[in-house]
Amino acid sequence: MIFEDISVKSGNFNGRTYTIKTVIGSHIYEFSIYGLDNAGFQSDKIYLDNIIDSFSLN
Amino acid sequence: MRNKIFIFLAVSMFCLILTVLHAQPIKDFEDSVAKTVTNNKQEIYNDQTVIFTYPAKWKKASSDIYSQMHQLLDHDLSKINRFIIELEVYTSPNNEGNYLVFDKTQVQDSISIEFLLSERNKTDYDALASGYLTKINLLMEFP
Secondary structure, eight states, rough: EEEEEEEEEETEEEEEEEEEEEEETTEEEEEEESSHHHHHHHHHHHHHHHHHHHOOOO | OOHHHHHHHHHHHHHHHHHHHHSSSSOOOOOOTTTTTSSEEEEEESSSHHHHHHHOOOOOOOOOHHHHHHHHHHHHHHTTEEEEEEEEEEEEEEOTTTTTEEEEEESSOOHHHHHHHHHHHHHHHHHHHHSSEEEEEEEEEEO
């Protein structure tokens, strides 16, 4: 599983994205939280951590 | 390198689209039935391959945002023979400008997690050099 946390600036937009990716067979599964600003990102990042904890193969 | 920059740009463009659209009223679009089971606090996603839960308070994004993201990803991933076969976009209950995105991509040739990490490293490096990415806070593989 890969964890990626990047900050992006484009024009007036200062966003932050937190992503986990994993490869299973011929598929890439990816979960991301997109925050439009750093404060908003911080408030919702915990949800992705919870999703990671619940993630399992069927 | 150009294709990878395109993918990064697609993500950045998506963020910009969200910036413009997030203030619009959110309307639910048709649910992708049978894959979710609701309890009081969590939704359960189950596609026969993977299972995960997400907060029941997260709502599906508007069809406008969903379709724009789907088109961007379809357009850019097809250049490297990858295709979106599942996409879910949810808005945060705390901030309608924040999104949870889940996607499942079909790859033509089998790839390893090490290859994927190497690919992201190169993409991020190129995006930093081009000025689209301002900071890599974390990029790591966790077993």
